[in-house]
Amino acid sequence: MSKSYARHLNANAIFHRIRLEPNISQRDIVARTGIDKSVVSSIINSFDELGLVIRAPVSGPNRPGRPVEGLTISPDSGLTVGVQIEAKRIGYVVAALDGIPLLSKVQPFDGQFFSVADLVRKGVAEVMEECSRKGRILGIGVSLPGLVTDAGVLLHAPVLGWRDVPARDAFSDVFEVPVFVGNDGTGAAMAEHMFGECVDVDDFIYLFSGSGVGGALFLKGEIYQGASGLAGELGHIKVVPQGRFCTCGSSGCLSPYLAESGLAEEIGRLSGDHPVSFEQILQRARAGDYVVRSVLDNAGGMLGIAVSSVINTFNPPMVCLGGDMANAEEFMRPAMERELQRLAHPSMSAQTRIIFSRLSTLNPYLGGVALALDGVTGLDSPHVLPKSRA
């Protein structure tokens, strides 16, 4: 591991420890994270210089003797904006460093790359204008539906038809503040680890569905990247040999059975009434439409096949299912469980907790916020923040 990457991981671990345990002392940070004392001290100094944390003496009934210096995330440190690019819309969330969303908004999107950076520039300006809490933007995170390399190039975004576009450069050009781009599955998994049910879970496999199906491998406390940052494309696990064509160019992947477009197409063929959104699909399922329910049941079964392979491969303590499917748990979980019962190795399956993400149902666009926070609090160069307080 490179020293700069180790520092990034350590800085993030320290930041989130402070976020989760306000008034924590440096000594307790060392004890909880296992990071070397001198490293903790140096990183906290950096946070302090950037105005991200507040030092204040802490005393109380459980802390006899001389007050200890406690650390807390500064409420005035600034804001992050999460941006999620999807097939037909762009989602925005403004959040402070604690990750609690202050405002979210959705904008329609025609899927053109040449205009996206300008559109996002205006979208970010609008949400900042509408947000009641003011402050400097510390970073913007852009969550993209496709393969993003370590260098910020979007190799292929099937739902948009984009190939080899310089995403980080395009967005960085229109903002004065640091921009961090990443795969949507990666961002959403990081959000689960920061704010969701995977806080303090060091190993989990994340899958989500939306306009596409993606995922991430969170192993030993960090996102596993693979050869060039593309690992975790769990929407392209094979579930049916010679099966449906997939946007990736292949066939038989999980994605065409679980993504919104695949579900809508099947429902349209079977009922003659093609839904235009996942919300419509859900409404019809809740109203008792048996065609829609059977299509969601089938999708749940396909999900169960893929999750069985994931369990047999990773022996994971947790699998987290987010995005659209998190809202359809009642219609998909029974078939998924049935396939797990049939297909996953019982010794391993017994050790895996499978959850549908509550975070996804409550705050669907936190992936971008997580990417921004990861960059800002990971003290990433070249995106060094100005060395002055807001």
Added chain:
Amino acid sequence: MSKSYARHLNANAIFHRIRLEPNISQRDIVARTGIDKSVVSSIINSFDELGLVIRAPVSGPNRPGRPVEGLTISPDSGLTVGVQIEAKRIGYVVAALDGIPLLSKVQPFDGQFFSVADLVRKGVAEVMEECSRKGRILGIGVSLPGLVTDAGVLLHAPVLGWRDVPARDAFSDVFEVPVFVGNDGTGAAMAEHMFGECVDVDDFIYLFSGSGVGGALFLKGEIYQGASGLAGELGHIKVVPQGRFCTCGSSGCLSPYLAESGLAEEIGRLSGDHPVSFEQILQRARAGDYVVRSVLDNAGGMLGIAVSSVINTFNPPMVCLGGDMANAEEFMRPAMERELQRLAHPSMSAQTRIIFSRLSTLNPYLGGVALALDGVTGLDSPHVLPKSRA
């Protein structure tokens, strides 16, 4: 990561650096491994006390000035014995710490757990008797065809019908020397990383076929374990929904399409002539038997489906295919490549090198040696070696 596990990893990294680069200096070890100077020094002192390494001054035309102390694995340090338990036989290899096999032997096996430890005790005594090079046994590694927990319990070995057997305790009871047990896929992957084509490859996915199909995830320089050491069961990736029954109790896994028994059964059904071993299958394929060739071709296709999912999941720089299939490359590779072309994501597939293991074809039982070496040179407690030289 616990401190003792970090020490284990560091000790192994240092040992293999010395093994691969005889006469290396401590300074160069620090530079190559990135491990802290004081840790390197302390671990080398432990190796020295155990008689595993020799310190000798190195000088020469490329090393002007005062001779530097170089480190080399001691040729007299002792031996390891690798034991591989399979469905119908047990394989043995004796090797020195350099991993070069001195003697190997195969013994028939009736698959009974109650007698296996005694059988292995006699088998080890025989190979040590027959081996021309004498020396103390530093450790014995037993490679098992099933799910082995961190605690050395074999949860399930389908090809043997064993469940919940205390493997480490059973073998430790019959030997005076340290015994290390592990999953056969894990052992074989470690052997590839120590002695094969994956030396210095920090990320690779390993699959092997034999009486069963197994694998291992080698990620960021170490075996990824999962929740309880069971990760890497790649023989149970799903390739055909509602497909063949598998020994794991499920159906549609890769294993029944690729393991010896599945191949033999299909060949028997199609030709009326049931092969009794993988060697027979290979002989018939080489002789031009078109039924056998088509069955191997089909198995290659199934392998390609599974490897496609592996590529899309891990974005691995390397996939290594070992065991029986390494000997059948000519009959399986074309169909595997065809499926990869159809099914793996091109952006990721282009970054993955797929090799059939040469080590498997030359030295099939090194998995046990790797497990033994990993324990011995990882300085694992409670298996502390006697603090005296041989």
